[in-house]
Structures are given as structure tokens and as C-alpha cells.
Amino acid sequence: MPIHPAGRAPRRGLRRPAPSRRTLLGAGLLGGALPLLSGCFGLGDTDGLVLEQPAGDVPEKYRDRQRVVIWSAYTAHNAEVIQANLDAFHEAQDDIFAEVQIFDSYDGVESKLAASMQARQVPDIAVFSDVVWNRFYLAEALEPLGGYFDEGFGTDSFDERFLKEGTVKDEIWWLPFGRSTPLFYYNREIFEAAGLPDRAPETFSEYRDWGKAVGEVEYKGKKVPMRAYVGGDDWYFQGSIWAFGGAYSDGLDMRLTTDASIAALEYDRAFIHDDGSGYLAADATGDFSSGACASAMQSTGSLSGIKEAATFDFGCGFLPREKDAGVPTGGGGLSILRYASAERKQAAWEVIKFLSTGQRTIDWTLGSGYVPCTKDAIESDEVAKLAAQDPRYKVALDQLEISREPDIVRRYVPETLVEAKNAIQSVYSAGESAEKVLTRMEEELEPAIDRVREKFERRVGTDT
Template structure:
């Protein structure tokens, strides 16, 4: 994906920190730190011997613990002098962030390799908590040009590579084929939300499900998936650093979403995990990560369909954000541990293992040369996620670069979709909050 110049400039600034107090309030890790990530000198690993043991911190995205263990076993067979210990560092990306922050502060117990989410990874970058992997890429001959460019470039800033893609995803539109057939609907995802609005009453009337559609749990990643709705209506959380969540287009998009629940009565909001609600037959459709694909296909007792995210009245395509996580190496460990971690990082992201991870989870393969023939023969739905990658869009700055903003987006979405709060006033208040974060924690750093 083409990154915005202002975004590159922002991330290239040395010594950027964010408000620890604001982050403590929203439950995220502090971004205060000392070393400036952009000033990190290239590490010389010549003559360094890899450490005998490292920890790999993961939240096992897409229920990937078994495939992670299998890849580690293969690694041990090839590199018997390096032991990788798989650690469940949290149930989600936020818990990993907290654990990583705690270890950073204590200056002990750091992993060799850590999962970094799309929202949290840059905070480690800005406070110097991770190293650029360029020297390891060169020394270990990691084929960067074989990674899917739009995915690997997400971690490239200030002419340095700060992580490699791992469990990368887009949201997908999941639908119950049996329900769609019973309602006399075409066997495909809707092209627009307006089209689905026409389908929804038919689904509600014929399916026996409680909802025609269920919105993803708002306590999780509402700011991620709702970008689809905003973009389809011509709105956004922000345009560059201008907060636009209160624009007429954004308000119209969220009003439509609220109306689908309270006025039209065909939509609901998941209390925990929309993919599980869908698999259980509670709803005829939902939006969930590609990382949920394999779990849904295994657990749903009906025929599952997947498709691109619907567009809106202003945009029918390029309304899908990327997401997921990459893998990074901490700066606060020895060169020996960093080299061992780099060796494992290379192995973990090899084409064969990328294909295996995709086959086990539904996440997109991160390598161009990954042989997906067998995977697609068994799970052809993964092709939809791979195809949708070509029409994705860079996430709004307000979600991924304003510290603590993702939680504020989720709170505002919850007020609108679960408490029937006034959309305009909620978005006006959200804008003030986001602008406050920008003015305090970002603007002074832009110079």
C-alpha cells in the first residue's frame, strides 16, 4: 500500500513519545521511552554467535498455537543449537502490549521475538523498544522482495524495516449460504450496504436467525471494521491529521448503522465474538477477520460463503482496511539473542511456513512464492482474502497513530450502536477527544 507522506514524516521523527497518562487511562502500554528509534544505528552481527535459547511471545492469532508449535519443531530439527520457547503472552494483542511494556520497564524477561499488532507496533518503534531488522535481513539473506509488498511495506519507515508480516488479515463478509438461498438471494456478498439493506428483511423473515447481520464486538476492534462503513459513505475517522469523524458523510454512515439496529430491527451487535455468533446460527451474516476463517469453516454446521466488504453510496470499492500483526525483535536483548531471533524470524516467515500458517488459520500468506495450491484446494475461500488485498486501503491515522484513539473509537461506537446515543453529538465529542490527543501528543512532534 502507498503510505501517506505525512505519515512517513511523522514516523520518521526522532524521539516521539506519547502521553503515558492517556495510555494508562485507556489500558494501553506507555509510549514514553528514551532511545529514538529513528536514530538506531545498524547493528553489526559479524562474529556474533546465536544464543542457545530465546522466547517467542505470541497470542496465537487465528488459534495458531498448534501450527506455531509445528513450525518450531521443524526449526529445532534444522537448528538444534537454538531452542525456541513458545510463550502465550496474552489472549490478544493488547495483553501482549501490556506484558511487553512491563518487561521493558523491568529490563528483564524480554522475548527474542514478539507479535506486534497494527495498532501497537509503532509505539515500540517510537520509543526504541525494537530494532530495525535490516542488518539481519542482509546477513541472513531474508528475501524481502518475495514478501507481499503491501504487507511488508507497512513496517518500513525512515528507510528501515522494523518488523516482518506474520498473521496479516483483512475483514471479510461472512454469510450463511443456506439462509441466503432460503431467502431467494444470490449466492454472493452484497455489493453495497444499500443492497444488503434490501436483502436484510428477507433474511430476517426466512432464516429463523435472530439477526440478518451482526456487528463485530465493539470492545475489540470497532475502529478497524467501521472504517469500511465510513469509507463507503465518503467519510473517515480522519484525513491525514484532520479529524473528520464528525463530517456529514461520517455521521450519515454511522446513523445508517444505528438505524439498522433500532429503526429497521434486522441487525445486532456481538457481545464477544461475531464469528462465533455467526457459526452458532445467531445471525445470517457478519464481518470478521480472515483469521477467523478456518475456525468458522470447522464449527459452522451450514454452508459458509465469504466475499469482499460491501461498499456504500459514495464508494463501492477500496473500502477494506488491512490488519493483523507482524513480528519484531526487542532492542533490550543481547546481540546473540537478536541473531537467534532473526534466524527464527527468517524460518518462521519462509514460503513453506507462510503457506502452512495460512492453511491452519485463514490468514493471508505473506510470501509471494508460497505454494498455496494444496491450501486453496482444501480451503478455496482463502483466495477471496488474497484477491481483496488488491483493493485495500491504508487505515486512518486517527486509528493507528493517535495513542489511545482506538479505545476512544470503540467507546463512541458502543454508545451509538448499543445505547442509541445521538450520532452527531457523539461524533462531535469524539472529534474533540481525538484532536486533544493530536494537539498534546502528536502536533508538538511534527515541528
């Protein structure tokens, strides 16, 4: 996903742990990562190549253990949940110590890893978003994971739909961990004041009509717009373009300038600039939680944070349809780096196994707010109890049935995210023509697609 934020502000009463000395912040490095990715990191002959671990801090009592380095995009409260699970791992066995080095985002992990491989260093485990791991797969930098499973921890430990997203040519390269979809969040008090039903709109057309109705009422003494738009993440636009019958691409063939794709972005332009029902927000989740807008489309992972912050009753529903459903999956998963030593890879697998089984995967699901990815979590009494207690959480689980993974160019062409953000921001903030900006986006992406086409056809081909 996010790509949507990998963490949220710490909950009241919880103390954020001090980051390790080698905590890494990768902001601003994405642009520098792109040529490294397309150039296969410049590693030359990589058969049997083993790269060093990044430096870090190992407590004295763990000095004799095999060290595993995890580069993680999970911050704030989610970092605490992972660390608690790793503390339990350290108590459960005597051979391995796992050190988490924290980045500010999925982009931070991507860009720093690309640069670190040039410096001949790699972590053992990396947390990749759903639109990042594919590029490292193309660069042949990931370890195939199928051979690590055994009778005690098989592929059936994971939700089949999510496991398939990390599989290429019948091999597993990326395991689901913190997965999500967007949800439709709405302020029940505002909807009631506007005479709207207590539900999400069924279609975008209905949503537009409701936006005009919200514009006619006041909430706590002032007018509020219907929707806060997100401009720094095109994940939500990926969903709406499907809803209108369009797509970013069919394989690597672009579909941005079809009538259906243009209609999706033209809808947003009209919603914001013709109707005055929406606006480009700096913090859509914060605006919704404070009552500054009537609705927002945000990650399932935002549900717990909104519950804590909102002072009003709110509901959740499926994303609106138009011609079709448009629900993209997002979030992160775990990969092992190919260039770690055999001992480090095996130790890394033991860490992943621990985090993905039993109570630990249940604790992660409940603590993070992400949807459950493992059978242990999906079938647990704790998750079932939460879904029964809060219908909003059950919406997140039910919507998975109509979700799908992002279009190919979002996954394998890194420039796509940058160009998509530029396109939607041009429409959301300046009201540019949807056809104009999507035509420009498609033209800008063609050279980038050509650069990956040969490797994509060889490494992925029709297995999409």
C-alpha cells in the same frame, strides 16, 4: 488487526500444549500502558542500553543454546502451529532455542511490554498487531531490520504490499506474519429463503434492503436478524467509514465529524434500531456459525473455524461498497526489540527467517487461516490447491487487491481504539446519535493527538 482475535478454539483431535511457566496474560493492562508509551517508557539515555530477557523455562537439552524469547498473541490452535514450526527449527540447527510466552491478545502483548520495559526487561521478538507496533516505533524501542537481510533471505521474500506497512522512512521495523482482512460471510440457506442472490451485497444500501427481506422469513422456525455486529473491535468500522467516503483522520488531522464519516455510523444506527436488522453480539462469529444471524463481517482468519463449526452451507464475498471500497488490513507481524543484546538480536533474526521461509511459512498459512504474506506461501502449490478447492478462500486472496492499512490515528494514537469502541457501542447498543458520539470521540482524542504530534512529525512526518 484486533483488534481481531489472534487465535481460535483448538481443532478436534488436537491437544493444546501446556503453556510455559512464564506464560503471561496481559488482560486489563492496556490503560496502564498508555502513559508509558507516550512517555517513552521512562528509560532515559538509551544509547547502547541492553535490557535483560524475561525469565522462562529452557529444556535441559537446550541449555547450552542462545535463548530467544518470543512474546506472542497467538493462542489455541495457532499457538500449536507456531510451536510445531519452532520444534522443527530446534531440530534444524544446534545454536538457538526459541521460547514462546503466550498472552491472551495483542493488547496483552502491548501492555505487558510497556510495563516490562519499566522493569528493565524485554523479549527478543514481539508479535504486534498492525495498530500497535507503530507506537513502539515512536518510542524508539524497535530494531531496524533492513541490515539483517541477505542474498538468501531478502526483502523480496515478502508480499510487497504487506512489507510496506511495516516500513517507515525507508526502513523496515515490522515484518508481516499473520495478516488478514474482513470478509462478508452469509448463510446461503437464509438468503435462499429470503429470495436473495447467492452473493454478497454489492453496496451497503443493497445490504440494508436485504436485511429487511431477511426479517420477513423464518429460519428453522424462528426469525433471525441479518447481521451480528462486533462492538469490541472497531476494525470493521474502520472499513465501513471508508466505504461511505469518510475517515478517522488525514494524517493526525481528525475527520470523524465530516458528513461522510457520520453517515457511516448513522447507517449502523438505522440498520439496528430503525430496521431491526442487526444487533450488538457478544460473539458474532459464534452467532453466525450457529445460524443465529444471516451474515457477519469477520476476519479471513475466521474462515477455517467457521467451516468447522457451521452446519449449513455458507458463502463469502467482498465487503460491501458505498461510495468507495472499505477493506482494512489487519492482523499481526514480528518485530525485534532494540534493547536486546546484539547476540540475541541476531539469534532472533534466525528464528524469524526460519518461520518466514519454505515449508514453515506454508504450514503457518494453511494451519492458521491467515492470508499468505511470503512469496514462498503465495506461490506454493498447497495454497493454490486450497484456493482452487474452496472459492471462499480465494475471495480472501482476491480482496487484498483493494485493501489498505488503517488511518494514522488508529496506528499511532493508542487512545483511539478505546474511544472508538466506546463510540460504536453507544450507537449499537443504545442507539445514540452518530453525530453526537463521533463529535465526542474527536474531542476526547485531541489531547492524545497533541501528545504524540511532535514525535510523530519527527519520526514519521509525511512518510505515511
